[in-house]
Amino acid sequence: MTDVLAPAAAPTAEGRFRAAKAASVRLATATTLQKDRGLEAIAAALLARSAEVVAANARDLEAARAAGMAAGLVDRLSLDERRVARLADAVLAVAQLPDPVGGVVRGGALANGLQLTQVRVPFGVVGAIYEARPNVTVDIAALALKSGNAVVLRGGTAAQHSNEALVAVLQDALAEAGLPADAVQTIDEFGRDGAAELMRARGLVDVLVPRGSAGLIQAVVEQSKVPVIETGAGVVHIVLDASADEAMATGIVLNAKTQRVGVCNAVETLLVHADAAERLLPPVLGALTAAGVTVHADDRTRRVVDGLEAATDEDWAAEYGSMDLAVGVVDDLDAAIAHIARWSTHHTESIVTADLASAERFLAEVDSAVVMVNASTRFTDGGEFGFGAEVGISTQKLHARGPMGLSELTSTKWLVRGTGQTRP
Amino acid sequence: MTDVLAPAAAPTAEGRFRAAKAASVRLATATTLQKDRGLEAIAAALLARSAEVVAANARDLEAARAAGMAAGLVDRLSLDERRVARLADAVLAVAQLPDPVGGVVRGGALANGLQLTQVRVPFGVVGAIYEARPNVTVDIAALALKSGNAVVLRGGTAAQHSNEALVAVLQDALAEAGLPADAVQTIDEFGRDGAAELMRARGLVDVLVPRGSAGLIQAVVEQSKVPVIETGAGVVHIVLDASADEAMATGIVLNAKTQRVGVCNAVETLLVHADAAERLLPPVLGALTAAGVTVHADDRTRRVVDGLEAATDEDWAAEYGSMDLAVGVVDDLDAAIAHIARWSTHHTESIVTADLASAERFLAEVDSAVVMVNASTRFTDGGEFGFGAEVGISTQKLHARGPMGLSELTSTKWLVRGTGQTRP
CATH class of the missing domain: 3.40.605.10 (Aldehyde Dehydrogenase; Chain A, domain 1)
Known part of the structure; x- marks a missing residue:
């Protein structure tokens, strides 16, 4: 009982x-x-x-x-x-939103007549x-x-x-x-x-x-x-190339830092090509300071613009999540890419440039989930990318990288349809 | 110095x-x-x-x-x-082989003119x-x-x-x-x-x-x-449905067990629908025994065919890698799918059937990397799938599932090309 x-x-x-x-x-x-x-x-x-x-x-x-x-x-x-x-x-x-399940990823018929379909599950x-x-x-x-x-x-x-x-x-x-x-x-x-x-x-x-x-x-x-699936941390960089347009550079940096603070796609470090430092640093940092941003600058930046706080290695590693920005001057694009390779969390990086070769090198050589030319880093977002919803932003390389939508919450399975095939 | x-x-x-x-x-x-x-x-x-x-x-x-x-x-x-x-x-x-690197996975233009391209890296x-x-x-x-x-x-x-x-x-x-x-x-x-x-x-x-x-x-x-990326173990099942054709069943099971021994896509367990047990077990097991396979059978199978070794739970879990096969009789397709859910390593499973509803249910409900209808499990292979080479067969759900070719050794990266876009 x-x-x-x-x-x-x-x-x-x-x-x-x-x-x-x-x-x-x-x-x-x-x-x-x-x-x-x-x-x-x-x-x-x-x-x-x-x-x-x-x-x-x-x-x-x-x-x-x-x-x-x-x-x-x-x-x-x-x-x-x-x-x-x-x-x-x-x-x-x-x-x-569209349902990812059942979506066909790829498929076809083998020589022996087997029908293969890889579907999302x-x-x-x-x-x-x-x-x-x-x-x-x-x-x-x-x-x-x-x-x-x-x-x-x-x-x-x-x-x-x-x-x-x-x-x-x-x-x-x-x-x-x-x-x-x-x-x-x-x-x-x-x-x-x-x-x-x-x-x-x-x-x-x-x-x-x-x-x-x-x-x-x-x-x-x-x-x-x-x-x-690792989501997350964004030590995000913007590089101002020698050829960067001043208005575009100011607009993108200001947007990427101040449009919303405390988000992972906000810029944390600005790197400026030495050849453009005297032309770009005063207007860009002036606009940032006017907007209430605290700049942490390396010595070369401080030689161009007065009255800035000195940056340390902690600033290059910082995901401030606040109205702070680390700023450095680099010799060339190689140095910018090397700085990013060392300090980035490989979330999002953007270059402002008018030079085709610089743009293509940056896209090819920077190893981050999202690499941009002439755009605000704030666009790294499932909603902005058109996914309708965002599960998170993956900073790992396995399975999903960058903004994750519904299809990143699926795996796949192979369906094989035969008529009695055996392997010779 | x-x-x-x-x-x-x-x-x-x-x-x-x-x-x-x-x-x-x-x-x-x-x-x-x-x-x-x-x-x-x-x-x-x-x-x-x-x-x-x-x-x-x-x-x-x-x-x-x-x-x-x-x-x-x-x-x-x-x-x-x-x-x-x-x-x-x-x-x-x-x-x-074709180089997967640089291949475009998806892309398009956003309303604001940003060009998005997801490429293999x-x-x-x-x-x-x-x-x-x-x-x-x-x-x-x-x-x-x-x-x-x-x-x-x-x-x-x-x-x-x-x-x-x-x-x-x-x-x-x-x-x-x-x-x-x-x-x-x-x-x-x-x-x-x-x-x-x-x-x-x-x-x-x-x-x-x-x-x-x-x-x-x-x-x-x-x-x-x-x-x-977990590759591997294959406790692979074949189900003979009530409607399975005898010649097709014999050919597929024999091929899946004996064409090559010690490989992960060889069958290890055969499940037979009760309604077909008396019709199919004698010829199928006869062919296997004649080919030198040792059958480990449950009681219901042994009531139909004499002189077989008794199977234990160890047999259902076994990846023999040898000329051994576990054989059981199941009440219906539900029982076959339940057995697979319990004992499979989710590598490959195949059903032999003439019934459309059984085929579609098996494809939909069995949660393995490769699910087959009327085909030998030996076809789960990067070479057979047309990948040209095989890195391994993934039995996990993250990143890659089933045979892995060169593209499974890549990640992706998003390239974003703009003309100064900022987020409103």
Whole structure:
């Protein structure tokens, strides 16, 4: 006789991974229409249960303030009815995107008549590790679901109540739409042990995407046994070539530094060709300073423009994320490319030039995810690239490089159709 | 005053990685013609210096025999003039393949006039860890060079002298052809420490490809901080559906098991639909037994065919690599797919069927690198797929899945060409 009063087995992180894996099998063969209905149900449920989510968020906010969390972080943790409504809109926008699953990558017939087709398939289970920003919970879940993946979410412990409320809303909406509720899992309640287990869950979790600070991403890259897509850090360079037009140079540098601060595609280091230093440094640095930018300059720059702070090696390595910019003068394009090779995080670099040979050399020789000629580095962005949504910007070379859209959340599989062929 | 008599710094594994990295920068912008000239120089040098390579190999063979190495392994370690000539031919064949570098993956113009082009670029430095097979040294080096990559090779210590002689030949030939000799590096002399350093060389080595036994691959996957492309193990299944034609079933199973033994795309488990068991098991197993295959069968199979060995769970998990086959009867297609989900290494699975719905369900629901209908599993091969060469068969989902050709040894980079665009 079953004892109905026996306590249920305590939930475990591994139990959540297994539930996600089982759900991923069903999700992998769901049609685009079924997945879009699921996303629409999620958006509707977020609006309908907004008060519940905001109440859970209030618990997190209270604890965060009591713990003395910095105001900026508290703001990123905060949800109100308006922010929840924006999350619902974002989910509906994902539903509108093309479904990458089933897309044919390549194919053809072999001499023996075998028909080969390489098609996009979901990874299966996508893991995400991020900081206490509950909007990321909804964002990543929507992108994963649209691309046919189940998702295991490890947000910051400081957002645990918000994340649990959001995941409950998402799970209920999926079930209502006839999709497996287990396709979205949160493991915040298991704390650091849960994160460590997620990084060891090779075989249950197919890929791990860390999002957040450089320190968080580095820790995941170092510790994970699950394959990781490294996103992130941007020590981004702009080079002003000898032939750069002054107005174009000023416009691009100003835009790349000040249009939005604290983003990974903002410029952090400006390198100026020695032959153009006296012509370009005064107007370009003048415009930057007028806009409130603090310039950290090498000696050669300071010989041209007075009153600048001296740059050290720390400045060349810095991803300021603020209204600061490192500026140096280089002998030539070789020296600029060598500086970038040494200090760049290989995210985005741009050259301003009127010289064809310089442009083509820069494009060919700079080894970064995105290499630009005469454009602001702020364009490195999934939305700007026309992907409709952005999973992150990959700074690794394996699988995905640069802005990642939905198709970067898929793998492929070869389908082979025969009529009894055997190998001679 | 420099002391010219001071000893040179002792070589280190890290020194080799750095040398490869520096060479990779030059190799990345080499033209196809330059790389092909380099490969032709390597082929010529292998023929010209064949005696030197065979002599170095003799030292390894002597040590291997003294250490009691098994005959099969000694054979794989052996080089003679004929085998060296075959290696030279293989290098020339790689020179004939299309160069993936510079190939345009996708692109277009944005509304603001920015021109986007995603192009294939080399990874940079490819690491390889493999067992004492000196032919792999030449094979991997040629594929890496053709795709514009430098390569760091860690073969088995038992092949150290052979590998060093081969790498010396390759380096000299590269220099002669005007390419950086440092593009090919061996670290066998540093033993296990060298392999461990290679697995930690994130930032210097861009991707690591292990080749060899399941144990070696597993160890690399577990320990490496450098991104790994997992190749490998094949617990490969064939399903005979209720509607399978007897002659086609017999031909495919016999071919997949016996055409070549010990390869990863050979079938290891046969699953037969219960409705076809009495019709198909006697002729199919009869043909296999006549060909010398030992059948390990479940109880339902043994009720149909007498005198078979009983299968255990070990048989379902086995990659025999021999003339052995596990055979089971399943209730239906669901049970076959469930068995595969549990026991497969997700390399290749094939169904023999005349039923359209079964074929489409199998293609959609089986989550393996290659999924086939009415074809021998032996076709999962870069050569058969028309790639011209094979780096390995990836059983992971990130970056590459299934047979890998030269394009799987490349990453991509986004080129953005503008006329001064800034972000509004």
